[in-house]
Structures are given as structure tokens and as C-alpha cells.
Amino acid sequence: MSRLLPTTTNASTEQTGQPSLLCIDDDRTDDVLATLSSETARTVFRELNERPSTAAALADRLEMSIQSVSYHLENLTETGLIEVADTCYSEKGREMDVYTVAEEPTVLFLGTEDDQPGLRVAFKNLAVAVGPVSVLIALWETVVRYVGSDVGSA
Structure with a gap:
């Protein structure tokens, strides 16, 4: 049902x-x-x-x-x-x-509100630097899970 x-x-x-x-x-x-x-x-x-x-x-x-x-x-x-x-x-x-x-x-x-603009710029720079690496790590983890599930079901 x-x-x-x-x-x-x-x-x-x-x-x-x-x-x-x-x-x-x-x-x-x-x-x-x-x-x-x-x-x-x-x-x-x-x-x-x-x-x-x-x-x-x-x-x-x-x-x-x-x-x-x-x-x-x-x-x-x-x-x-x-x-x-x-x-x-x-x-x-x-x-x-x-x-x-x-x-x-x-x-x-x-920090105080006066420190926020500098911190925002630092976060944006970090995101730009780490962004492509994060995508590659996520893809790798997906492939490993997919291959691992195929091996376990064989």
C-alpha cells in the first residue's frame, strides 16, 4: 500500500x-x-x-x-x-x-563591528583559494563511495 x-x-x-x-x-x-x-x-x-x-x-x-x-x-x-x-x-x-x-x-x-570588513575580505580570499580544492575532494569522496558500494555488492 x-x-x-x-x-x-x-x-x-x-x-x-x-x-x-x-x-x-x-x-x-x-x-x-x-x-x-x-x-x-x-x-x-x-x-x-x-x-x-x-x-x-x-x-x-x-x-x-x-x-x-x-x-x-x-x-x-x-x-x-x-x-x-x-x-x-x-x-x-x-x-x-x-x-x-x-x-x-x-x-x-x-573582534568588534569595526573589524568586520577586513574579516569578510579574508573569508572571501580563503573561499577563492580553497573552493576548487573542496570540489575535487567532494568528487573524490563520491567516487570512493560509489566504487566501495559496487565492491560490497559484488
Whole structure:
């Protein structure tokens, strides 16, 4: 029997936006640091960097209560570190949000707003220098996975 409601998601953890720079005198910095001061919040954030997930799936993987995971998901969402990327449905037909890391990565630096222009130029220069190498590494990893899966199925 085919399902009418999707129980899986196509959301990804790919961060394609320009990095958001937070400096020490930025109002949002306090919120981000307060949210990430919890080890549980950092664990939830790391899991979402690996793959998008629902609160229930995270709770199962982390062996935590759904209430605790939901609390940290709400805090991480409010600070803009994660976002709702999709919706899927449980086996019982309940609608569930699928969370992933924010499309725009966040970079925290210990400088002031006056230092931001120089830091942005440095990031752009790094991206230009590392960009082609990153593409080659991604291609290599894809080939290795593809060849490895063919060897395992033979």
C-alpha cells in the first residue's frame, strides 16, 4: 500500500548562504553563546550538521526525552542556528517538522563591528583559494563511495 503522506524528507544539511559574522559586541552573540552553553544543545546541533531530523528521531538517536530535545530545538531555531527545512509525517499521520542547520553559516569572532570588513575580505580570499580544492575532494569522496558500494555488492 502506498502512503499518501511523506514519511521521509529530502532536506539537506548543505549551507549555501554567505556566512553571518557575529562579533563580540553584537546583540545576537549573547543569545548564540547562551544557547550553545548547554552541552545538550551542542549535541543536538552537531547531529543536525550530520543530517536533518525530526525532534522524535533526534530524541531516539540521542536517547533523550522529546521534551528536552524540543526545548533545545526551539532555542537553536530562535537564535537562527537551525531552521525548519521540511515537514514529514509519522506512521500515525502526525505532522512533524524536519530541522537542519541554517542555510547561512554563522561565524563568531572575538573582534568588534569595526573589524568586520577586513574579516569578510579574508573569508572571501580563503573561499577563492580553497573552493576548487573542496570540489575535487567532494568528487573524490563520491567516487570512493560509489566504487566501495559496487565492491560490497559484488
